Amino acid sequence: MANALIRRLEAYVRLSADDRKALLLAAGEGIRTFDARRDLMREGDEPRVVNLILSGWACRYKTLPDGRRQIVALFVPGDLCDPHIYILKRMDHNVGAITPVTAAQVGRDSFERLISERPRIVQALWWHELVVTAIQREWTLNIGQRTAYERMAHLMVEMFLRLQTVGMAEGNSIEWPLTQLDLADATGLTPVHVNRTLQAMRRDGLIELAGRRLTILDMAALKSTAMFNPEYLHLEHEGAHLDANE
Template identity: 60%
Template sequence: MDHLSSNAPKGAGANALTCKLQQFTRLSLADRAALERVVAERRRTFLGREDISREGDKPTKIYVMLNGWACRYKFLEDGRRQIVAFFLPGDLCDLNIFILRQMDHSIGALTDVTVAEIGRDSFERLIDDHPRITQALWWEALVTIAIQREWTVNLGQRDALERIAHLLCELYVRLWSAGLATDGHCAFPVTQSDLADATGLSKVHVNRTLQELRQEGLIRLANRQLTILDLDRLKRLAVFDPNYLHLDREGAHLDANNE
């Protein structure tokens, strides 16, 4: 994975969802065209800090992140918030959401966000007609579960410096896989409050940890942009192993321009 620091993946200019799915399985031109059509059918924009869906809502759509950042979160009765996932461009918010009677969590926009809304009929036609897309979506769902396991380890076993460093590594690699990061640079619009709610730390502790990472010459944060100055060192500090993101599947080794 050392090449992450200097190269963008093939297909980086493509739709972020298509680019990400091709890390798992080779998609044909027809597959990619079908994905483009389904995400173009209905689009919706949400403002930063606006809820996309709320706990208790009846789910009727799959949301695909087209641009902007969002999060999955839970509120406690006293108003405390726990962020349990970040959604980046190319991510699907709850692939099998139709089986739920009501949402058991909320999804909120962290920035202005544009999503594609995919209804049940459109989604079922897509997976029925395109088995390679279905295979890629299975992999995407497995990676989502793997990320949740890693977040559990982050909260339970890593110290503050390791937690923040690990999260920065993960977000950078996920953006890279969608063609949205290269040469150590990526968008980073989350606030220190968001980081605190995702890592179980106080805002003061997050600020102190980020300052330490800066002083060590590992990162630069400015104007909602993250620059990782030494990815290998940051990975070692975080004890970060990207294997749980499963980016070495078939699609990562094939020319996306071929049938």
């Protein structure tokens, strides 16, 4: 079940058998399931656990007092919500399930045991954290500078690649559980405008989107209209010098 995390971390560094075992052990405790649209953590809560998404899609979101809502990040299997989050006294945002979600909730103690015993995992977690932050920056750029059309194209390419690294792309298509309202909240657009932009993307032959499945018909064109530069995902195998030699 936690294979996605291992697969994800191994985008950075190959882990030893012991590392993998320790990860699986930590992820094995405290597995919880959440219905779609339920919150895993809520703003104001004291964070006590580190969430690891095992299956389903989740999101981080923030709201304004008048109800405006921004999805600031998406989580797919293998994503770790926030290593060390328990350092903070209160959550400054919410984590919500988009689909039904199963998550491993690792308590502070076992998390700290894990990192105190497995230095290679510490490195991998830092890498993970840096990548998550880099994605957040790219979203800021995305919302700040790209047009609606480019913005949605960018999000689609990103999610496709991220799912691909955990083995969840099937050819040129992925599961796409986001409603148009979710998409609107993630891109800072209106649901109505999202709808119209999707229609334009279909008309242009870039994508097919129906029945909670996204098929990318022309990846080259999609990437180029999105001005997609994959560097920020840091997907190449960067920590080769740290590889476990098993």
